[in-house]
Amino acid sequence: MTPLDETGGTVLEVRDLAVEFPLTGSVVRAVDGVDLDVAAGEIVGVVGESGSGKSVTMLALLGLVHRPGRIVGGSVRLRGTELAGLGPRELARLRGRRMALIPSDAGAALNPVTRIGAQVDEGLARHLPELPRAERQGRILDILRRVGLPRPDTQVRRYPHELSGGMQQRVAVAMGVQLGPDLLIADEPTTALDVTIQAQILRLLLDVREESGTAILFVTHDMTAVAEICDRVLVMYAGQIVESGSVAEVCAAPGHPYTKALLDAIPPLGGEPPEELTTIPGAPPDPRAWPVGCRFAERCPLRRRLGDPAECTSVAPAMATLDSRGSAGRRSRCHFPDALVEAVGGLVR
Amino acid sequence: MSGIPLLSVRGLGKEFRERGFGSGRSVVRAVDDVSFDIHQGETLGLVGESGSGKTTIGRMIVRLEEPTSGRIELRGEDLRDLSGRRLMEFRRDVQMIFQNTQNAFNPRRSIRSVLSDPYEIHRLAAGRELEERIGELMRRVGLTPEMLDRYPQQFSGGQRQRIGIARALALQPSLVIADEPVSGLDVSVQAQVLNLFAGLRRELGLAMLFISHDLRAVYFLCERIAVMYLGRLVEIGPRRRLLENPVHPYTRALVGSIPAFQPGGGFTRTVIQGEISDSEPTATGCHFAPRCALWRELGRPERCREARPPLSPAPGGGMAACHFADVPGSQAAEFGDAAPGAHSAVGPVNLAARLPGGSG
Numbered sequence: 001m002t003p004l005d006e007t008g009g010t011v012l013e014v015r016d017l018a019v020e021f022p023l024t025g026s027v028v029r030a031v032d033g034v035d036l037d038v039a040a041g042e043i044v045g046v047v048g049e050s051g052s053g054k055s056v057t058m059l060a061l062l063g064l065v066h067r068p069g070r071i072v073g074g075s076v077r078l079r080g081t082e083l084a085g086l087g088p089r090e091l092a093r094l095r096g097r098r099m100a101l102i103p104s105d106a107g108a109a110l111n112p113v114t115r116i117g118a119q120v121d122e123g124l125a126r127h128l129p130e131l132p133r134a135e136r137q138g139r140i141l142d143i144l145r146r147v148g149l150p151r152p153d154t155q156v157r158r159y160p161h162e163l164s165g166g167m168q169q170r171v172a173v174a175m176g177v178q179l180g181p182d183l184l185i186a187d188e189p190t191t192a193l194d195v196t197i198q199a200q201i202l203r204l205l206l207d208v209r210e211e212s213g214t215a216i217l218f219v220t221h222d223m224t225a226v227a228e229i230c231d232r233v234l235v236m237y238a239g240q241i242v243e244s245g246s247v248a249e250v251c252a253a254p255g256h257p258y259t260k261a262l263l264d265a266i267p268p269l270g271g272e273p274p275e276e277l278t279t280i281p282g283a284p285p286d287p288r289a290w291p292v293g294c295r296f297a298e299r300c301p302l303r304r305r306l307g308d309p310a311e312c313t314s315v316a317p318a319m320a321t322l323d324s325r326g327s328a329g330r331r332s333r334c335h336f337p338d339a340l341v342e343a344v345g346g347l348v349r
Numbered sequence: 350m351s352g353i354p355l356l357s358v359r360g361l362g363k364e365f366r367e368r369g370f371g372s373g374r375s376v377v378r379a380v381d382d383v384s385f386d387i388h389q390g391e392t393l394g395l396v397g398e399s400g401s402g403k404t405t406i407g408r409m410i411v412r413l414e415e416p417t418s419g420r421i422e423l424r425g426e427d428l429r430d431l432s433g434r435r436l437m438e439f440r441r442d443v444q445m446i447f448q449n450t451q452n453a454f455n456p457r458r459s460i461r462s463v464l465s466d467p468y469e470i471h472r473l474a475a476g477r478e479l480e481e482r483i484g485e486l487m488r489r490v491g492l493t494p495e496m497l498d499r500y501p502q503q504f505s506g507g508q509r510q511r512i513g514i515a516r517a518l519a520l521q522p523s524l525v526i527a528d529e530p531v532s533g534l535d536v537s538v539q540a541q542v543l544n545l546f547a548g549l550r551r552e553l554g555l556a557m558l559f560i561s562h563d564l565r566a567v568y569f570l571c572e573r574i575a576v577m578y579l580g581r582l583v584e585i586g587p588r589r590r591l592l593e594n595p596v597h598p599y600t601r602a603l604v605g606s607i608p609a610f611q612p613g614g615g616f617t618r619t620v621i622q623g624e625i626s627d628s629e630p631t632a633t634g635c636h637f638a639p640r641c642a643l644w645r646e647l648g649r650p651e652r653c654r655e656a657r658p659p660l661s662p663a664p665g666g667g668m669a670a671c672h673f674a675d676v677p678g679s680q681a682a683e684f685g686d687a688a689p690g691a692h693s694a695v696g697p698v699n700l701a702a703r704l705p706g707g708s709g
Contacts, residue, residue: 049535049536049537049538050506050535164624164626165399166624167624194398194399194562195398195562195563195564195603195606195607196398196602196603196606196620196621196624197398197624198606199606199608199618199619199620199621200620200622202616202618203616203618203620206616221535221536222536223536223610224607224608224609224610225608227608227610227611227612227613227614228608228609228610228611228614228615228616228617228618229616246613247612247613248612248613250612251610251612251613252612252613261537262536262537265536265537265539265540266536266565266610267540267543267565267566267568267569268565268569269564269565269568269592269607269610270568270589270592270593271589272589273568273569273570273588274569275547276544276547276548277540277543277544277569278540279537279540279541279544280537283505
């Protein structure tokens with residue numbers, strides 16, 4: 001075991017990750033130069049719309065990008081171990097034990113013809129084959145109890161369809177955390193659930209972090225969920241991270257027009273509702289041919305307000321530190337982040 | 350509002366028999382004695398968790414399901430009496446928009462053919478006039494007539510939902526039943542579709558039953574909100590009153606479970622323990638009692654288990670079905686500590702803190 005301080009508490013370190021999918025006559029670079037770090041006990045939100053590359057990034061971390069898609073560059077280090085050159089078997093040994101996935105639709109991810117107990121046992125049997133069967137049974141009941149599944153001794157004999165969506169999702173969380181992974185990747189774990197059940201599952205993720213110090217990457221398109229459980233947030237657009245920083249700072253004063261647009265689109269609750277919600281005009285660019293300059297330029301309200309500066313469409317903005325405000329690690333991929341603050345005047349809502 | 354409501358639902362009930370053979374199959378009461386009105390041009394939001402019966406109500410109104418009991422009246426006319434030509438007219442007047450846009454369209458038919466159906470079935474337009482009207486329809490929902498020859502799978506989810514709306518609008522209905530029309534859409538696309546609905550209401554004076562589990566979307570669009578729990582209507586009222594002063598303990602828990610959007614403020618939501626399926630649907634008593642914080646706080650009164658609470662007027666407008674709606678101090682009741690030790694109890698529903706100031 002690597003001692004904690006040897007890597008400064010950093011669980012995951014990703015540099016310049018790129019993933020491509022070849023199509024007939026073209027190539028889609030779905031993930032294009034993603035950097036990210038997650039520290040032990042930290043919950044990092046990854047937000048972005050469908051097609052922004054957030055799920056493909058997560059699959060790449062897990063070594064689950066399948067052909068013809070492939071990782072074409074970059075480095076992924078889990079607790080200091082480089083995963084880039086590892087073969088399928090070595091990766092399989094890490095998955096479940098060192099890093100685990102909680103899928104978005106547990107109902108679809110669970111095997112419909114296998115009882116709950118046997119499914120939870122698969123991970124244990126694979127990674128801890130030396131454990132006697134009876135002891136594994138005890139651990140299964142224990143983990144199911146910990147995720148708040150009522151009457152686990154009855155539930156283990158049930159099939160997935162006999163459980164509600166919320167209960168299925170609890171089973172998926174149990175399978176994700178049972179081996180105490182360093183990194184948990186939760187890919188839209190609550191999207192399909194009612195708000196009351198969503199609250200229960202997010203509370204559960206907070207408890208998991210509290211109890212075992214697990215680092216969690218929380219992928220979602222819901223900024224309100226990010227705001228309540230994440231420490232930091234990464235905003236993805238068109239295959240790139242366009243903004244990163246602490247949740248409080250990013251939400252209070254977004255450093256990228258896309259982040260601001262995402263926040264503005266949330267329907268307000270309470271008071272007299274507005275006549276219209278703020279929307280983002282247009283659609284994301286074609287991934288087969290990313291624009292030369294800023295990928296958000298075409299839809300960007302800030303660019304229009306600034307009178308269409310030439311660099312927006314001719315120079316690709318780099319991810320740059322926002323010196324003027326916030327703590328370290330506040331970064332944005334925009335040529336005019338300060339103009340955004342002036343335009344917004346601080347708080348979003 | 351005065352006059353005959355556009356839609357009037359009275360004592361509506363629907364029972365489903367469990368699948369299987371023999372007489373031992375139990376009966377599930379999906380909708381249990383539900384009553385409400387929708388007036389001309391009004392939008393009513395119907396909220397509740399999966400399994401609360403809200404979709405079944407929508408399906409009964411468009412006659413995709415037959416009610417087991419109760420009445421549905423459109424402009425004072427009982428739907429059950431309709432047949433032949435009157436039924437055709439009803440079908441023009443009441444339209445439905447579905448949640449799952451993947452399955453709502455035949456993948457082998459172009460959008461032109463999908464949108465021509467209503468006009469052809471009702472013999473309203475043909476030839477060049479038909480062409481003009483479906484072109485106009487496409488523009489109305491923010492698409493272009495050039496897209497008419499594409500197939501459903503060539504559109505994004507948001508665009509397909511626009512086509513669903515276009516199909517529903519083709520016959521100029523006075524009432525639209527929209528069943529979770531924005532769930533599953535990205536936030537920015539959701540905002541576009543909600544704006545489209547808001548615009549259509551303003552410009553066409555459309556009345557709508559907007560079924561959703563997303564209180565933010567419902568709050569934006571609907572001037573009144575009805576809350577369902579396990580087949581029953583537990584509260585109905587004007588949106589601001591319902592959100593800012595919810596009366597029924599379930600409404601209060603539901604409102605409290607929406608993330609407050611206070612970045613950096615931590616986890617502020619109420620967590621209601623248990624699930625809707627933990628509640629036993631009984632003919633007597635309140636369905637929510639087993640999960641109700643107020644019930645526990647009051648020492649589990651027998652009345653909640655024995656008598657069904659009737660809908661009675663709530664302070665500030667609307668109605669709520671709780672025996673103890675007016676218990677002093679219940680406003681400060683804490684929710685979420687149903688299973689001691691399972692999770693830390695969270696604070697009271699603090700609406701002042703939850704609500705962003707002003708009109709957003």
